[in-house]
Amino acid sequence: xxxxxxxxLNRGQVLAxxxxxxxVLEYRGxxxxxxxxxxxxxxxxxxxxxxLEALECHLEASPAPPARAGIGHTRWATHGPATDRNAHxxxxxxxxLALVHNGIIENYLxxxxxxxxxxxxxxxxxxSEVCAHLIGRELELGGTLVEAVARALKLxxxxxxxxxxxxxxxxxxVCARQGPPLCVGLARDGTWxxxxxxxxxxxxxxxxxxxxGDLAELSTSGVVVRDATGALVERExxxxxxxxxxxxxxxxxxxxxxxxxxxxxxxxxxxFHRLDEEHGDVRFDESGWSDAELSGVSRIKIVACGTAWxxxxxxxxxxxxxxxxxxxxxxxxxxxxxxPLCEPGTLAVAISxxxxxxxxxxxxxxxxxxxxxxxxxxxxxxxxxxxEVQSHxxxxxxxxxxxxxxxxxxxxxxxxxxxxxxxxxxxxxxxxEQGRRLVRDLRLLRPGLERxxxxxxxxxxxxxxxxHKGVKGFLFLxxxxxxxxxxxxALKLKEISYMHxxxxxxxxxxxGPIAMIEAWMTSVVITGHGAMAEKVRSNIEQIRARGGxxxxxGADQASLNLADEAIEVPASSVWLxxxxxxxxxxxxxxxIARMRGCDIDKPRNLAxxxxxx
Ligand code: F6R
Numbered sequence: 001x002x003x004x005x006x007x008x009l010n011r012g013q014v015l016a017x018x019x020x021x022x023x024v025l026e027y028r029g030x031x032x033x034x035x036x037x038x039x040x041x042x043x044x045x046x047x048x049x050x051x052l053e054a055l056e057c058h059l060e061a062s063p064a065p066p067a068r069a070g071i072g073h074t075r076w077a078t079h080g081p082a083t084d085r086n087a088h089x090x091x092x093x094x095x096x097l098a099l100v101h102n103g104i105i106e107n108y109l110x111x112x113x114x115x116x117x118x119x120x121x122x123x124x125x126x127x128s129e130v131c132a133h134l135i136g137r138e139l140e141l142g143g144t145l146v147e148a149v150a151r152a153l154k155l156x157x158x159x160x161x162x163x164x165x166x167x168x169x170x171x172x173x174v175c176a177r178q179g180p181p182l183c184v185g186l187a188r189d190g191t192w193x194x195x196x197x198x199x200x201x202x203x204x205x206x207x208x209x210x211x212x213g214d215l216a217e218l219s220t221s222g223v224v225v226r227d228a229t230g231a232l233v234e235r236e237x238x239x240x241x242x243x244x245x246x247x248x249x250x251x252x253x254x255x256x257x258x259x260x261x262x263x264x265x266x267x268x269x270x271x272f273h274r275l276d277e278e279h280g281d282v283r284f285d286e287s288g289w290s291d292a293e294l295s296g297v298s299r300i301k302i303v304a305c306g307t308a309w310x311x312x313x314x315x316x317x318x319x320x321x322x323x324x325x326x327x328x329x330x331x332x333x334x335x336x337x338x339x340p341l342c343e344p345g346t347l348a349v350a351i352s353x354x355x356x357x358x359x360x361x362x363x364x365x366x367x368x369x370x371x372x373x374x375x376x377x378x379x380x381x382x383x384x385x386x387x388e389v390q391s392h393x394x395x396x397x398x399x400x401x402x403x404x405x406x407x408x409x410x411x412x413x414x415x416x417x418x419x420x421x422x423x424x425x426x427x428x429x430x431x432x433e434q435g436r437r438l439v440r441d442l443r444l445l446r447p448g449l450e451r452x453x454x455x456x457x458x459x460x461x462x463x464x465x466x467x468h469k470g471v472k473g474f475l476f477l478x479x480x481x482x483x484x485x486x487x488x489x490a491l492k493l494k495e496i497s498y499m500h501x502x503x504x505x506x507x508x509x510x511x512g513p514i515a516m517i518e519a520w521m522t523s524v525v526i527t528g529h530g531a532m533a534e535k536v537r538s539n540i541e542q543i544r545a546r547g548g549x550x551x552x553x554g555a556d557q558a559s560l561n562l563a564d565e566a567i568e569v570p571a572s573s574v575w576l577x578x579x580x581x582x583x584x585x586x587x588x589x590x591x592i593a594r595m596r597g598c599d600i601d602k603p604r605n606l607a608x609x610x611x612x613x
Contacts, residue, residue: 005199098165134155160180352376441573468549495606540559551564
């Protein structure tokens with residue numbers, strides 16, 4: 001959701017580094033942005049609606065005074081539309097204190113009414129401004145800034161990551177977290193904060209992840225952290241190994257395009273060092289799992305949201321098919337509120353790119369309360385999810401900046417496949433010989449991915465996109481392990497092109513969706529394997545008989561021959577086919593969105609990392 005940066009420096013000027021951080025964080029929210037700076041003349045605030053460029057233009061026209069301390073924000077609106085006034089930072093009544101916030105203050109109406117009665121005037125419609133006034137009021141009552149923040153936060157109900165800047169004789173910066181993530185970077189030029197570690201990488205690799213309830217007081221040389229009880233705590237200093245270039249577009253037009261094209265490398269990075277070809281097995285060293293622990297797993301519950309939920313659906317086919325363990329896949333937002341049951345022997349597995357999705361975290365905590373062992377498949381090493389679960393597996397896709405997930409999804413599916421092999425081996429369902437075959441199949445997948453990402457394929461998909469970019473809508477159909485790929489193809493297209501698209505299990509077509517078939521409704525059909533191939537061919541015939549255009553994607557030549565447009569995907573085992581089939585669907589969405597002039601990396605209304613409900 002929103003992005004936060006801030007710093008207290010011992011030298012130099014803070015503004016340029018903050019803008020650099022905000023640029024990296026803009027993918028978290030991009031409807032308005034702002035900065036507050038504490039210099040010798042007090043507090044200066046610049047903020048405006050629109051993209052970060054609008055703020056930069058504003059700062060060029062009215063330069064900010066020099067300052068070594070500041071906070072900045074990119075917003076994804078929750079309370080009040082994207083206007084200059086609602087943009088963060090917000091000030092308190094004295095005008096000496098500024099605050100940026102990510103999250104939701106649930107009791108803000110009560111607090112606002114109480115403060116208004118006491119004479120506080122509000123300039124915005126946000127819940128966040130209430131926090132600034134509350135802290136300002138507490139500060140007037142006496143004590144230090146950190147004490148005032150602690151007292152004020154006791155009155156707040158909700159979720160927050162906040163940074164509070166006070167322009168006193170010396171500038172002060174305090175931040176706190178309850179829910180959304182916040183980390184502190186220890187750099188040579190001072191101390192930085194960011195809602196995402198990516199914002200800190202230009203300045204330092206030495207990072208402290210704050211935990212829920214933490215309150216941190218920054219100085220130019222470090223940070224003092226107190227936990228929810230007010231006790232001083234040492235949070236572990238961690239070294240981040242992401243590269244600053246990982247978060248840049250390089251020579252690509254969009255982050256999403258770059259991320260699509262990274263996927264052959266993502267496969268290698270996520271999988272190859274874990275494959276044990278000799279024993280026909282997979283090693284998840286960081287998980288700490290023993291064979292004994294995995295052989296005791298009798299049921300798996302996967303919780304996730306959005307694209308990660310689709311990866312969970314693929315995982316179900318793989319784990320049930322290969323390891324023969326029953327799997328349920330749940331939307332985290334449903335699981336957390338429906339009084340679920342967890343039988344003994346349940347392993348709850350969350351799948352998440354960010355490791356910060358509020359619903360997924362809540363579902364995981366509930367599963368732990370119900371007695372399940374917990375694990376996550378996650379892309380961010382220092383994330384809340386990774387720190388909270390008993391075992392984790394990192395997807396190693398590198399930072400994903402494009403709001404529409406691509407490479408993280410492929411990495412999740414790759415891990416799901418390896419998890420199926422590992423579970424099958426631990427439970428004695430897969431023998432060494434079959435294990436070797438499964439592991440070798442994965443190792444051999446890379447050339448297939450590279451072929452799909454070739455210039456020739458890009459040109460082919462551009463030509464198809466050109467012919468279909470103006471249709472009324474899209475129907476994506478797939479069967480078995482490729483049914484979730486149909487759902488994912490539809491989601492990708494919706495997200496970035498705003499076209500209507502639906503994903504269906506191909507076998508369900510006759511039970512309703514067939515009514516939609518006509519000349520302006522394009523069906524994207526993922527071809528089947530083995531006995532399923534024939535069934536999918538019938539679907540294609542039925543669509544064509546009703547005048548509907550068909551784009552077939554897959555390795556079954558007979559299906560491809562029946563379609564109006566054929567996107568041939570290299571042959572693979574059925575279990576690995578989702579990894580290949582999803583690539584042309586991602587490319588199709590990308591090209592259609594580009595041709596329709598959409599803002600691909602920042603689709604309307606979306607934000608990456610949904611840290612509030
Ligand atoms: C879609 C997309 C979202 C996320 C979902 C979960 O392209 O990116 O649907 O998959 O918000 O996010 P994570 O994986 O961070 O938990």
